[in-house]
Amino acid sequence: MNLNIGVIKGDGIGPEIVAEAMKVLDQVGKTYGHTCGYTQLLMGGASIDVHGVPLTDETVAAAKSCDAVLMGSIGGDAKTSPWYQLEPSRRPEAGLLRIRKELNLFANLRPAVLYDELKGACPLKEEITEGGFDMMIMRELTGGLYFGERRTVEEDGVMTAYDSLTYNENEIRRIAKRGFDIAMKRRRKVTSVDKANVLDSSRLWRKVVEEVAKGYPEVTLEHMLVDNCAMQLVKDPKQFDVILTENMFGDILSDEASMVTGSIGMLSSASLNETKFGLYEPSGGSAPDIAGKGIANPIATILSAAMMLRFSFDLDKEADAIEQAVERVLKEGYRTIDIMSEGKQQVNTEKMGDLIAGYIR
Ligand code: IPM
């Protein structure tokens, strides 16, 4: 098979971690008889430096012509980077929001898994995490507060800012269906998270999710208010299978869930539209403080590449091979510094990529 992959290396540690994911993909190609063709795409700060904007129309068109896009991370240090002197619509993050919207990537899947081998990194008490946990955050990605009308105006001499949270029933229905579809392949439980005790958008969310649930009688649906969910994530993370939620709540809860695993450098993510196309990226950020030092953990990006093989190319065996290779390096005790613990063997970014590529079977 010919895999036509767009690559956004991005900023900070992005180029280092993407290089390792490409190494692993190339090895998968060799072992299973596929060719990976890469189209380099500039986005974020890297695009600002060359084009003055975080995403050009040409890059959007080039991304659309790929089967899938693998991304590192974008953005820099907001205090020191000149990118943050620009107006908000020209900063690195604006490129990410635009590509999500242009490619209609409404379904964002963020798994939060407690790896048995990395239990020690989990900040929760052992009695809470006993037996591990494995949840999937399904975040709506192209609506809500992120894309609602916004303005800052002076009203009667007082500066006033507006951000509006808008959802229509179709937007809610399509993400809810995705959430239930994913739950069917997992433990068949959906926790829909909203703020229905206050927000109209949440009341509509709840109503539409209940309608969609009727089509999935095998899936258990529960509703949870977002503030309670934030609490439950640290109190009893095991209760969750699929968390289905709107854009802003999903942004916040997915960071919390990743922290609870203790190893954000391990967590992949996928952003999907109605077709097979997807954008795959690690859940962590660009970590400008450690960029260029060769110490970043490439595993989240490598696992994102596995998600890409699974969702965009239907290459399940190949995706399994990557996941098994990751498990094997962990089992053998290799660690990057972020997940290092006593008695383990510390390796750098490149070595971790070499080891995982070497274990592809
Ligand atoms: C994320 C990030 C982005 C978001 C930022 C960089 C705009 O936090 O992917 O979660 O808020 O969606």
Ligand code: MG
């Ligand atoms: Mg976020």
